[in-house]
Amino acid sequence: MTVATAQTAVRSLLAHPTGSVLGAEPGGTENAETYIRSGGYGEAVSPDRLLEAIDRAGLRGRGGAGFPAAVKLRSVRDGGGVPVVVANGEEGEPGSVKDRWLLRARPHLVLDGISRAAEITGAAQGYVYLSDPYAATRIRRALGEHPPRIPVEVVETAHTYVAGEETSVVRRINGGPALPAAKPPRPHERGVAGQPTLVANVETLARLALIAAHPDLGDTIATSTLLTLSSWRDAPLLVEAPYGVPLHDLAGAQGSADAYGALMGGLFGGLVGRDALALRLEPGALAGAGTSLGCGAIRFLAPGGCPVAVAHDAVDHLAAESARQCGVCVSGTAAINETLRRLATGTAGPDATGRLERWAGTLPGRGACGLLDAAAGTAGSLLRAFPEAVRDHLSAACAVCAGCPTTGGHRLVVPVPDVADLRPDPVP
Incomplete structure (x- = not known):
């Protein structure tokens, strides 16, 4: 069995580009001027109204668990102390590339998301946590181009599957190893420096920033997602798709229209057979079928494989x-x-x-x-x-x-x- 080694392409399946996390030029790194022209870093509604908009849109985390973003934000805001916000870009799933791409291509969108989350929670310190040196360079340069409203530090770690687990993130930022810790307490209760900590996936924060810039498009922004589609045979694809798209349509977009199943959610959603490809891309529908979207990585099973x-x-x-x-x-x-x-x-x-x-x-x-x-x-x-x-x-x-x-x-x-x-x- 050979392995597809072609470069990953980028494509949008959204009907309208406004509110897309891919941006106008997904093949290059945006600078602060470009981001501001697109509506970024603008004056947003009050933190309370933004939180209401996030809740109303139903935005869920994109790190794997799909937890409601508004609930997590409120937990940190109401946890006492001085909260901390962490953009988690440590992408441990081998079949996923969306987070590293976002940090490399749209660093200002992620940093804007940190600022909005800090306004909602009252955080006084932010971190970008990652292992990709290319992404680290682009984030540091973006911080110099447009310093955020709170201090933001870049923390690098070694790339491992468990380094992005939220307690691993906290341990590493606190000076320890990037290894999971016993729970409770969870980071929203006691995290970085003992303070309530929001550990949020970078795509979650990117979508939060988009909702702040385009509150009228909140539903669309919250119900679109980045997916990494691959197979052993065909070139991989990073795609932004709306909820509701059938899995077999995604297979066709990636070049695997003849797929007979898939490995879902990175390594967490399990294997599904041909019948499951009729399912629509929607967290509830996938969960009802015994699988999950997870980190948004789907590996299609193409003929000739096993x-x-x-x-x-x-x-x-x-x-x-x-x-x-x-x-x-x-x-x-x-x-x-x-x-x-x-x-x-x-x-x-x-x-x-x-x-x-x-x-x-x-x-x-x-x-x-x-x-x-x-x-x-x-x-x-x-x-x-x-x-x-x-x-x-x-x-x-x-x-x-x-x-x-x-x-x-x-x-x-x-x-x-x-x-x-x-x-x-x-x-x-």
Whole structure:
């Protein structure tokens, strides 16, 4: 099985460009002047009215959990102390590129979002948290072009799957390791420097800034989302799409109109079969079907590939990225990964499906973060969505799987779209 290595394209499926997070020139980094001309950094409504507009529009977080943004903002505002706002741009999912693209291409939109969130919560300090050096350069330059209303510091971390988990973010900013911490307390209760902290995905903050600039378009802004679409065969695509688009239409936009399923939500939404591609892109509809939008990364299963190989790739990556703080996570992800490896190579015993089914039911919720849940959920979804493929692997080796190297997490990685530096001083 070969791997698509073509550059990621950028495309909008929105009917009207106003209120789009892609902006007018998604192929280049906007400067402060360009952003201000588009309506950014303008005088917005009062913080209370902006919060009402966010609530009314139904904006949800874009980091994975989809939590209502207005509820999170109120929790931090009402938590006492002096709040802190963190733009979380540490994109741990290998199949997602939207956050790094936003930080590289639209740094002022993200910084404007930090300022608006600070006005709502009363925060006196902001942070941009990331691991991408290109994005860090562009954010620092944007801070120099248009200093925000509160001090904003860039905090860099090593790129890992768990580094973007909200308690990992807080620990790293507080000077510790970027590893998940026990909960409670959650960051909105006690976070950076012990203060109530809003840890918000950068796309969430970008949409908050757009609602501030275009309150009349709040519903449209809140119900559009960035998606990273990929497959093993066709070039990946970063797309902005409205809720309600059928998944098979998204597959067609990416070049995989003949897809027979998908790996949803990065590594968290599990595998779904062909019938699920008739579902519409809407968090409630996806949840009702037992899957999720997660971080907005969807990997379509194109003919010529194998769902068992995809499941093994996903769990192989998760096992390698375990923080190794929880014994159940270390042993659980390793056991699932080894069983899927044996299944992929045609060497699994007859009890393999029973063990995978048992782990899928008993391991979720037992780790400090969602990594173990993702591994167990991937195994369970493979059994549900592709039982025939699993049975076939029990009786014979698979030619597709045999052509894959032993470790395959790298096959899920999608390159960040090209973002030209429009300044004379290029990013190193």
